[in-house]
Amino acid sequence: MSDSLSLHIALIHYPVYNKHREVIASAVSGLDLHDIARAARTYGVRSFSVVTPLADQQKLARRIVAHWTDGFGATYNPNRKEALSLVNVRASLQDVVDDISNSDQVKPKTVITDAKPHLHQISYERLTQMLKHGSPYLLLFGTAWGLTEDFIDKADYVLSPIEGRGSYNHLSVRSAAAIILDRLL
Amino acid sequence: MSDSLSLHIALIHYPVYNKHREVIASAVSGLDLHDIARAARTYGVRSFSVVTPLADQQKLARRIVAHWTDGFGATYNPNRKEALSLVNVRASLQDVVDDISNSDQVKPKTVITDAKPHLHQISYERLTQMLKHGSPYLLLFGTAWGLTEDFIDKADYVLSPIEGRGSYNHLSVRSAAAIILDRLL
Numbered sequence: 001m002s003d004s005l006s007l008h009i010a011l012i013h014y015p016v017y018n019k020h021r022e023v024i025a026s027a028v029s030g031l032d033l034h035d036i037a038r039a040a041r042t043y044g045v046r047s048f049s050v051v052t053p054l055a056d057q058q059k060l061a062r063r064i065v066a067h068w069t070d071g072f073g074a075t076y077n078p079n080r081k082e083a084l085s086l087v088n089v090r091a092s093l094q095d096v097v098d099d100i101s102n103s104d105q106v107k108p109k110t111v112i113t114d115a116k117p118h119l120h121q122i123s124y125e126r127l128t129q130m131l132k133h134g135s136p137y138l139l140l141f142g143t144a145w146g147l148t149e150d151f152i153d154k155a156d157y158v159l160s161p162i163e164g165r166g167s168y169n170h171l172s173v174r175s176a177a178a179i180i181l182d183r184l185l
Numbered sequence: 186m187s188d189s190l191s192l193h194i195a196l197i198h199y200p201v202y203n204k205h206r207e208v209i210a211s212a213v214s215g216l217d218l219h220d221i222a223r224a225a226r227t228y229g230v231r232s233f234s235v236v237t238p239l240a241d242q243q244k245l246a247r248r249i250v251a252h253w254t255d256g257f258g259a260t261y262n263p264n265r266k267e268a269l270s271l272v273n274v275r276a277s278l279q280d281v282v283d284d285i286s287n288s289d290q291v292k293p294k295t296v297i298t299d300a301k302p303h304l305h306q307i308s309y310e311r312l313t314q315m316l317k318h319g320s321p322y323l324l325l326f327g328t329a330w331g332l333t334e335d336f337i338d339k340a341d342y343v344l345s346p347i348e349g350r351g352s353y354n355h356l357s358v359r360s361a362a363a364i365i366l367d368r369l370l
Contacts, residue, residue, distance in 0.1 A: 035359060038356055038360065040355050043350055044355055049254070164226075164366075165190075166227075169227055170226070171363065179364055182347070
């Protein structure tokens with residue numbers, strides 16, 4: 001991408017809620033990696049970080065990425081290689097923030113995406129405008145039943161939830177990520 | 186949904202191209218059903234038809250739907266039940282058109298979604314306006330490497346492809362369906 005937008009995304013596997021609102025580290029899904037990487041590549045996102053503190057899950061995520069960037073998949077389907085080469089596997093949000101601070105020479109602002117409304121939330125139009133100023137933003141997506149309240153409270157911004165037509169709002173994180181990137185970029 | 190829009194969608198497993206541009210019937214993916222049904226329910230789509238001429242694939246699709254609408258899944262996750270109850274499994278596009286003609290008392294116009302640009306294509310704004318007139322439209326999504334040219338030629342309209350930022354355009358059908366419904370509805 002030759003423009004000056006610096007949008008990064010991260011898929012957070014810890015700390016998230018399970019169905020019973022207990023705090024867990026969720027399992028990495030190969031399909032989340034593929035779908036979100038392809039959407040990220042389509043919309044010119046700078047990097048896509050998969051965040052989990054669990055060593056075996058990091059290893060799994062790295063194995064999936066390596067299959068498509070260096071292994072058999074790289075020659076079988078070069079489009080996937082192009083998408084999955086955006087992926088970094090990291091242990092924590094702090095590691096991702098450090099990466100971007102190093103590459104962009106300025107600390108990124110963090111932006112939560114969540115299915116629920118929050119008191120202080122910003123609109124898609126507002127964030128699109130903010131992105132045009134060129135400083136880096138890091139969009140955070142939760143897995144399982146969503147990011148914990150503590151985690152959300154520590155972020156710089158919360159983006160408005162996606163609202164469809166009616167009260168039903170149970171998109172997969174894959175669908176939500178695609179829609180949010182389309183709206184912002 | 187209490188409004189008068191009548192948008193239906195269908196996921197077509199035949200006739201589509203494979204990687205080598207041969208015409209095939211693709212395999213049904215449970216994840217496509219889940220993700221697209223959840224997006225369809227979120228945006229107030231009237232029905233979601235899974236189209237395959239293969240009896241074993243119809244059976245597989247019906248088993249997945251039944252698990253979540255009548256089986257264990259219905260009590261485990263009622264949100265999935267609400268989404269998957271939109272799903273019909275049909276052998277051909279003609280069967281879907283007949284269903285809608287019966288329920289809406291008027292034959293739906295068919296609208297192709299495709300990743301490639303076509304000579305006569307309509308914009309998202311235009312289709313949104315057309316939907317407001319209340320007559321039924323049936324949006325067609327291809328699987329595998331896309332709908333065949335013959336199939337596309339027979340449809341009433343072709344929707345503009347999704348364009349991101351740059352030349353890369355390899356979204357999954359799950360991501361594309363979510364973005365298109367968000368743009369239209």
